[in-house]
Amino acid sequence: MIDGGNSRYTDDQLHAAALAEHGIGYVDVGVSGGVWGLENGYALMAGGDAAHVEALLPVFDALRPEGPREESFVHAGEVGAGHYAKMVHNGIEYGVMQAYAEGYELLEAKDIVTNVPGTLRAWSRGTVIRSWLLDLLVKALDEDPALAAIDDWVDDSGEGRWTVDEAIENAVPLPVITAALFARFASRQPDSPALKAVAALRQQFGGHAVKPAGS
Incomplete structure (x- = not known):
């Protein structure tokens, strides 16, 4: 079987x-x-x-x-070794996708780069960060340049969680994979209770301004 x-x-x-x-x-x-x-x-x-x-x-x-x-x-x-190898593979996949996504967001945030899809496409041959995942991101932007048709909710299959569990069990530091998994959790929050708490603390100890809910 x-x-x-x-x-x-x-x-x-x-x-x-x-x-x-x-x-x-x-x-x-x-x-x-x-x-x-x-x-x-x-x-x-x-x-x-x-x-x-x-x-x-x-x-x-x-x-x-x-x-x-x-x-x-x-x-x-x-x-068990086949599924363990695939689990680690998927954990790496989380980290690589998160890195491409963060690079994409930074390119979009700065108006100095006016052709973000073209920039990503130019990375797809000859660069040290070329990969099939990069090709797929370029394809996604070709189909929807602003990614306007999809929500920012990112699900997880469970293998990223298992990878982090194994890292803890074996005392192996996986900061990139762990951060990528947590980024997916953050994507599912319409509001962040943790960041509300941070804003409240800054107001309490420093009198820093806060934004009213819904603004």
Whole structure:
């Protein structure tokens, strides 16, 4: 059995043990490529017994992009390793997207750059920050230059939270990924209770001006 969903790696050992009682093998596979994977192929991260993974290679080769296998497929380790690798992949994705988004906002905030979409497009070839995510941001701005058709609410699939949980568990500092996750939480607040408290404190100790609610 192959679990190709965004499952939590700690569930994989339980599923593998339950299936093993019935003589069924289990391989967990982290899958990356989004909706474009159907056309371009999927990057795959497998966890499980080496013999099981080997037997499934024809399936994985049919799903991944053309080219050397090691550039789009890895047997990451034992059961759970595939989903753990995908979890970290998604955490990194949070951080990279947040960096592009913040750069976009800063370009828009300063009137010295009059062609923001063109600037981002110019970064898409030859620069050290080029990536498929940058290409997708350029595409989004082509379709909606002001991003006016979408709200600033950003959901999360849960994998960013799991990545931060693992960082705490293993005492590994992840300031960028953690900040990107918290930025998504902030996007869902019509009003920020925390920032209201900060404004109130500044008024209390320094007499600093505050804005009335709704202004």
